[in-house]
Amino acid sequence: MSGEAEASTGQSRGEADDLVARWDALRRREAFPAIAAIAFVIVFPLIFTNLPAYNGYMSLVELIYIWAIFAIGFNLLLGYTGLLSFGHAAFWGAGAYAAGLFSVAVSGDPLVMVLVAAVTAVVLAMFLGVLSLRRGGIYFAILTLAFGQMMYYIALGPLGAITGGEDGFTGVTVDPLFGVLEMGAEFAGVLGVLLHDVGYVVFASFFVLAVAAAVRIVRSPYGTIFQAIAENEQRVEFLGLHVWRYKLAAFVLSAAFAGVAAGLHTVHARYVAIASLYWITSGDIVIMTVLGGTSSVFGPILGALAFLYVENIVSGEIAFWLLILGVLFVTVVWLFPSGLWGVVSAVRTAVRRRLLEGRS
Amino acid sequence: MGVAGVSLLATGIGFLIQTLAVASIYILVAIGLSITLGTLKFVNFAHAAVYLAGIYIGLAVALELPFSGDIGRGIGLGEVGLGLGFLAALAVIPIISFGLGLLMERFIARPFYDRPDTDQILVTFGVLLIVQEVIRGLVGGRSMTFTRPEWAQGAIGLGPLGTFARWRLAIIAITAVLVVVVYLYIEYTDVGLAVRAGTEDAEMVNLLGVRVTRPFLLIFGVGSGLAGAAGVVSGPVFSVVPEVGIGVLVPAFLVVVVGGVGSLVGSVVGGLLIGAVEVGLQMGAPTWASVGIYALAAVVIMLRPAGLFGVVEVDE
Amino acid sequence: MTILAITGLTKRFGNLTAVDDLSLHIERGESLSIIGPNGAGKSTTVNLITGLLQPSAGEVLFHGEDITGAQPHEILQRGLSRSFQTASIFPELTVEQNAIVAALGAEHGSFSLNFLRRLVGYDAVAERARRTLEDMGLYEQRELEAQSLPYGDKRRLEMALALTSDPDLLFLDEPTAGMSPDETETTVTLIERVKQERDVTIVLIEHDMEIVFRISDRIAVLSQGAKIADGTPAEIQGDPTVQKAYLGGIEL
Numbered sequence: 022m023s024g025e026a027e028a029s030t031g032q033s034r035g036e037a038d039d040l041v042a043r044w045d046a047l048r049r050r051e052a053f054p055a056i057a058a059i060a061f062v063i064v065f066p067l068i069f070t071n072l073p074a075y076n077g078y079m080s081l082v083e084l085i086y087i088w089a090i091f092a093i094g095f096n097l098l099l100g101y102t103g104l105l106s107f108g109h110a111a112f113w114g115a116g117a118y119a120a121g122l123f124s125v126a127v128s129g130d131p132l133v134m135v136l137v138a139a140v141t142a143v144v145l146a147m148f149l150g151v152l153s154l155r156r157g158g159i160y161f162a163i164l165t166l167a168f169g170q171m172m173y174y175i176a177l178g179p180l181g182a183i184t185g186g187e188d189g190f191t192g193v194t195v196d197p198l199f200g201v202l203e204m205g206a207e208f209a210g211v212l213g214v215l216l217h218d219v220g221y222v223v224f225a226s227f228f229v230l231a232v233a234a235a236v237r238i239v240r241s242p243y244g245t246i247f248q249a250i251a252e253n254e255q256r257v258e259f260l261g262l263h264v265w266r267y268k269l270a271a272f273v274l275s276a277a278f279a280g281v282a283a284g285l286h287t288v289h290a291r292y293v294a295i296a297s298l299y300w301i302t303s304g305d306i307v308i309m310t311v312l313g314g315t316s317s318v319f320g321p322i323l324g325a326l327a328f329l330y331v332e333n334i335v336s337g338e339i340a341f342w343l344l345i346l347g348v349l350f351v352t353v354v355w356l357f358p359s360g361l362w363g364v365v366s367a368v369r370t371a372v373r374r375r376l377l378e379g380r381s
Numbered sequence: 382m383g384v385a386g387v388s389l390l391a392t393g394i395g396f397l398i399q400t401l402a403v404a405s406i407y408i409l410v411a412i413g414l415s416i417t418l419g420t421l422k423f424v425n426f427a428h429a430a431v432y433l434a435g436i437y438i439g440l441a442v443a444l445e446l447p448f449s450g451d452i453g454r455g456i457g458l459g460e461v462g463l464g465l466g467f468l469a470a471l472a473v474i475p476i477i478s479f480g481l482g483l484l485m486e487r488f489i490a491r492p493f494y495d496r497p498d499t500d501q502i503l504v505t506f507g508v509l510l511i512v513q514e515v516i517r518g519l520v521g522g523r524s525m526t527f528t529r530p531e532w533a534q535g536a537i538g539l540g541p542l543g544t545f546a547r548w549r550l551a552i553i554a555i556t557a558v559l560v561v562v563v564y565l566y567i568e569y570t571d572v573g574l575a576v577r578a579g580t581e582d583a584e585m586v587n588l589l590g591v592r593v594t595r596p597f598l599l600i601f602g603v604g605s606g607l608a609g610a611a612g613v614v615s616g617p618v619f620s621v622v623p624e625v626g627i628g629v630l631v632p633a634f635l636v637v638v639v640g641g642v643g644s645l646v647g648s649v650v651g652g653l654l655i656g657a658v659e660v661g662l663q664m665g666a667p668t669w670a671s672v673g674i675y676a677l678a679a680v681v682i683m684l685r686p687a688g689l690f691g692v693v694e695v696d697e
Numbered sequence: 698m699t700i701l702a703i704t705g706l707t708k709r710f711g712n713l714t715a716v717d718d719l720s721l722h723i724e725r726g727e728s729l730s731i732i733g734p735n736g737a738g739k740s741t742t743v744n745l746i747t748g749l750l751q752p753s754a755g756e757v758l759f760h761g762e763d764i765t766g767a768q769p770h771e772i773l774q775r776g777l778s779r780s781f782q783t784a785s786i787f788p789e790l791t792v793e794q795n796a797i798v799a800a801l802g803a804e805h806g807s808f809s810l811n812f813l814r815r816l817v818g819y820d821a822v823a824e825r826a827r828r829t830l831e832d833m834g835l836y837e838q839r840e841l842e843a844q845s846l847p848y849g850d851k852r853r854l855e856m857a858l859a860l861t862s863d864p865d866l867l868f869l870d871e872p873t874a875g876m877s878p879d880e881t882e883t884t885v886t887l888i889e890r891v892k893q894e895r896d897v898t899i900v901l902i903e904h905d906m907e908i909v910f911r912i913s914d915r916i917a918v919l920s921q922g923a924k925i926a927d928g929t930p931a932e933i934q935g936d937p938t939v940q941k942a943y944l945g946g947i948e949l
Contacts, residue, residue: 160638171671241811259778260773304510
């Protein structure tokens with residue numbers, strides 16, 4: 022990548038190369054994903070709420086962050102480790118109900134609620150993981166589906182008195198953050214334009230944390246081992262690594278993300294629907310993650326964005342929005358495994374190539 | 382035999398008939414799933430799409446199908462119906478479904494044979510979703526009535542043993558005939574031999590390299606035909622909504638898993654077991670009815686992953 | 698000193714006895730070849746020892762410790778390693794990443810709870826990976842996707858992976874299968890070099906008698922699951938039982 026060889030157009034070529042090289046180095050630095058995420062949560066709502074047909078409320082943006090957290094975690098399991106779970110609604114629902122029940126029984130502190138949800142999801146995942154991970158492939162998918170459905174019917178029927186059954190769990194009380202900051206308290210002036218209200222800061226912060234955590238995990242030995250397992254599980258075992266434990270770790274980590282997202286969702290919606298345990302929710306997260314692109318940490322964010330945008334905005338205009346998503350989904354699985362993020366990446370690569378080739 | 386004895390017998394027979402009726406639908410759908418998974422190693426969520434087609438096209442043939450979905454209204458198709466009656470539907474739909482099965486094999490399954498399991502699940506799930514939504518768009522999402530044919534309405538009384546809905550008996554009879562026919566086909570024909578060999582020796586299938594030989598194609602078709610028949614038969618029993626495709630897919634998969642992959646006998650036994658558990662719990666402890674079948678499947682997978690009669694373990 | 702002691706190892710698949718009461722001991726530092734006609738149970742034996750299959754009966758002692766039926770990762774962690782007949786690598790990862798996985802297995806233990814650790818600064822792992830690749834002449838290709846390598850290089854990578862953990866005992870399962878004469882020569886030279894430079898005991902499963910006689914200190918002959926001969930190359934060469942076992946007899 023040296024500009025010296027072409028001395029004639031050297032100056033601009035060298036500058037462009039230098040720029041690209043410095044950008045690459047910057048990208049690889051530890052803090053970059055977190056900083057990019059922070060920039061994103063500041064800029065994104067300003068753009069998004071001004072899109073056509075949008076009626077300008079922040080709630081959907083926050084919902085996107087919440088589902089994005091769920092999807093990022095889910096992709097650690099699907100995209101990186103190659104395990105397809107059709108029952109992640111179990112962790113989403115369990116976490117959500119746990120947070121709701123906790124808010125009524127003990128405290129409505131939003132941070133603690135999220136913690137409770139996450140812990141619930143993790144414990145459940147350790148249990149279900151041991152049961153589900155005995156077999157791979159299709160059996161794992163069916164087992165997770167089966168357990169998810171079991172939980173749904175248990176929550177609907179036998180435990181209906183606690184969960185509210187078909188009507189869902191109402192009466193979630195959310196106390197002010199740290200006891201003083203009301204979730205709905207808006208900021209004034211410039212801060213208000215950039216950060217909106219306390220609630221937004223909470224959701225956005227968790228989003229940034231989730232992105233940073235996922236990147237860290239992927240850049241750790243776990244990331245490489247997960248990918249190796251997806252490609253050649255047997256070889257990994259024969260290199261001395263305890264494959265089953267790493268699979269369980271992937272499962273539990275993905276559940277932890279789901280739990281955090283679920284807790285946030287309960288805080289956000291102040292309600293837990295019984296549908297949060299239903300297979301449709303499991304299907305939704307699969308669609309979101311795959312649509313966004315399973316080959317990177319950031320793909321699922323796009324997937325959540327696209328899915329929720331279509332589900333909430335497009336659905337107002339077009340009735341067959343789910344059909345559209347279905348077609349997009351199949352197209353991605355069939356032809357574009359790197360999903361929406363792949364499209365973004367392709368654009369990025371084209372831009373780089375342009376820069377590296379100079380003005381031609 | 383005292384009064385208590387008779388009433389016990391009546392309950393028992395009632396339970397049996399209910400179980401057989403419920404199991405019948407699951408069995409018809411499960412057979413196709415099982416054979417495809419066993420011989421072609423292909424996970425086919427889109428199998429339920431054929432089932433859906435069976436219901437709705439069956440409705441169109443037997444009675445009439447109102448195109449009252451958003452897209453349907455847009456196209457202005459109004460109501461399409463041949464009004465030929467149930468038996469006509471029962472005769473025609475399996476053939477149409479057979480064709481759909483061949484199409485599915487050619488255009489969906491074949492490109493994905495060599496791709497990982499997860500991709501197969503994802504793409505067939507996506508196809509099912511699309512079919513479900515297309516139906517919703519054309520026909521509408523609200524529940525429709527598939528009225529039972531006259532000869533199957535009402536009940537038959539067996540004296541002190543109770544009365545039993547004719548329709549349930551009809552389902553059982555139809556299913557039994559279909560299953561026996563398919564069983565004989567597999568056991569006693571060359572095509573069936575190839576399939577049996579295929580399910581028993583996955584290695585051979587691999588060595589053969591060519592997955593798509595006529596016997597396998599035919600079995601794909603036959604399985605789909607059964608699924609379509611299941612659709613027609615279950616129309617008058619289950620609610621007719623687009624979601625019922627996935628609704629039947631899950632129990633069907635559970636049946637395949639419990640009964641064993643690649644085994645017709647396994648699908649029958651598995652279906653009976655699942656039906657029995659579901660019906661039994663519904664009679665005894667209704668809130669646990671659905672939980673029970675999932676628990677059963679989970680236990681079987683964990684203890685005997687190949688299923689009760691399975692000869693193939695479909696593992697990574 | 699005996700590094701691996703196998704006693705009465707048996708494996709039954711239903712009515713078929715694939716390995717029949719096999720007893721064998723391997724001395725530290727020697728090169729042992731296991732040969733035999735097809736279906737003799739050679740690969741099954743390796744699979745039993747390395748934990749891929751559970752024995753029906755028998756005992757395997759490694760460094761005097763019982764590893765019978767242990768899980769592969771445990772066995773690997775104790776200092777045993779194996780390569781596979783096919784190039785069992787990670788196709789979509791880079792060559793470097795392939796080596797890193799192997800290095801993680803060697804340095805990182807079979808499992809670690811630390812999922813926040815940076816791989817970038819993990820010097821021990823990076824160093825080991827680099828050493829392995831350089832040793833096998835694959836360092837130049839480290840940024841390439843493993844599946845883009847020519848077949849011979851893939852096999853070398855396969856062996857590199859097996860060697861990364863500096864094993865005490867190395868099983869090579871038909872390392873030259875499907876190779877051209879040139880590639881075979883390269884591989885055999887490589888094995889000889891490994892033998893010389895490292896303190897490793899090598900067990901070779903092979904069909905090619907030339908290689909067997911070139912590399913081995915000792916040969917064990919299997920036929921139909923049982924050991925029928927065990928001795929130096931010279932002893933095996935002259936053994937009539939061995940000649941009979943190979944249908945029609947191969948010129949040894």
